[in-house]
Amino acid sequence: MARINILKKSGKDPRTDSQLMIDLCKGDEDAFNHVMKRFQRPIFSHLIRMLGDEDDAQEQLQMTFCRVYKYRNNYDPERPLITWIYTIASNLAKKEWRRRSRWTMVSLDKVVLSAKQKVTPHYREGRRELGASIEEAVNQLPEHYREPFLLREKEGLSYDEIAEVLDIKVGTVKSRINRARSGLRVLLEDVWELWK
Amino acid sequence: MKCSEAKILIDYVLDGEASYNEEQTLRFHLNGCSDCRRVMLMNKAISKNVKELHEPSPPEDLMDMVKARLKSGNYNKTPLQQKKRFLSSNRWRIAAVIPFAATLFFIYQTIQNEHSGSTYTTSHIEEISTPEIQYAPAPVVAYSRPSSVSTF
Numbered sequence: 001m002a003r004i005n006i007l008k009k010s011g012k013d014p015r016t017d018s019q020l021m022i023d024l025c026k027g028d029e030d031a032f033n034h035v036m037k038r039f040q041r042p043i044f045s046h047l048i049r050m051l052g053d054e055d056d057a058q059e060q061l062q063m064t065f066c067r068v069y070k071y072r073n074n075y076d077p078e079r080p081l082i083t084w085i086y087t088i089a090s091n092l093a094k095k096e097w098r099r100r101s102r103w104t105m106v107s108l109d110k111v112v113l114s115a116k117q118k119v120t121p122h123y124r125e126g127r128r129e130l131g132a133s134i135e136e137a138v139n140q141l142p143e144h145y146r147e148p149f150l151l152r153e154k155e156g157l158s159y160d161e162i163a164e165v166l167d168i169k170v171g172t173v174k175s176r177i178n179r180a181r182s183g184l185r186v187l188l189e190d191v192w193e194l195w196k
Numbered sequence: 197m198k199c200s201e202a203k204i205l206i207d208y209v210l211d212g213e214a215s216y217n218e219e220q221t222l223r224f225h226l227n228g229c230s231d232c233r234r235v236m237l238m239n240k241a242i243s244k245n246v247k248e249l250h251e252p253s254p255p256e257d258l259m260d261m262v263k264a265r266l267k268s269g270n271y272n273k274t275p276l277q278q279k280k281r282f283l284s285s286n287r288w289r290i291a292a293v294i295p296f297a298a299t300l301f302f303i304y305q306t307i308q309n310e311h312s313g314s315t316y317t318t319s320h321i322e323e324i325s326t327p328e329i330q331y332a333p334a335p336v337v338a339y340s341r342p343s344s345v346s347t348f
Binding site: 033188 | 207208211238239241242245246247248254255258259261265
């Protein structure tokens with residue numbers, strides 16, 4: 001009882017994710033607000049790292065929750081809600097990549113930045129912290145390595161859950177995470193020597 | 197154990213997906229391999245720092261925006277996407293090419309008519325008489341095959 005009171009004071013709903021979705025299917029609109037509150041931060045963080053653009057990430061975040069609402073009846077309460085929402089967000093991000101591959105728009109700032117990176121990488125100068133260098137290195141990874149790697153490291157999903165989100169085999173998840181890590185090790189070789 | 201195998205095991209151990217035996221095997225390998233120890237240390241540092249990466253805050257008015265979009269029924273494509281999609285599609289090109297081609301055709305027809313002085317009607321077509329072509333019969337040698345008959 002005391003726990004529920006604390007939860008009420010903190011504004012956090014005591015219902016489980018599945019219960020929230022069941023209530024939403026029954027017509028409880030407030031449950032949808034709680035779903036959004038619960039998952040907006042990790043999903044936005046994931047989308048922004050996948051798309052590299054805040055405006056696009058915001059749009060896809062809105063679309064993700066619109067789809068959660070629209071397809072609420074398709075949700076299986078026995079599966080974790082987080083993987084279901086990540087699957088929707090991931091599919092939208094992939095759609096966005098496909099669209100970008102047809103219609104590539106590169107802002108001038110990014111062009112200048114990438115040119116600078118090629119000539120004098122920040123990490124080689126040793127000016128930046130390891131965290132900043134890691135952020136840069138992660139952004140340089142190809143999307144198909146970056147996504148499972150971030151889902152594992154940042155969001156803490158298991159191999160099975162990642163396989164479910166990305167609709168690939170567990171073995172593929174393992175090898176992609178392994179390649180992402182070895183790619184990061186190569187990219188961070190110089191900064192590691194300084195940081196150590 | 198080879199180093200390539202150890203590097204895969206390092207991932208499993210860090211992700212908590214390795215069995216007890218695998219952990220022990222890896223530990224034994226790491227004792228004698230400085231390269232793999234370095235890989236382990238780097239992976240640990242990368243994992244730690246990735247977990248601590250800055251998490252950007254979502255927009256504060258997200259709920260209102262989502263609800264507005266749900267109300268309008270436009271939740272498949274955003275206005276920006278619709279605009280981009282239209283520009284990237286061939287529809288607008290086709291839409292522009294068809295009237296252009298029609299105009300060109302019309303101009304061409306007008307010029308042709310001006311040159312000929314009058315328009316063609318069916319009476320003109322009737323007047324035009326095609327000359328009769330006299331076909332001469334081919335000589336018998338051209339299609340007869342006496343040699344094949346003799347061999348048969």
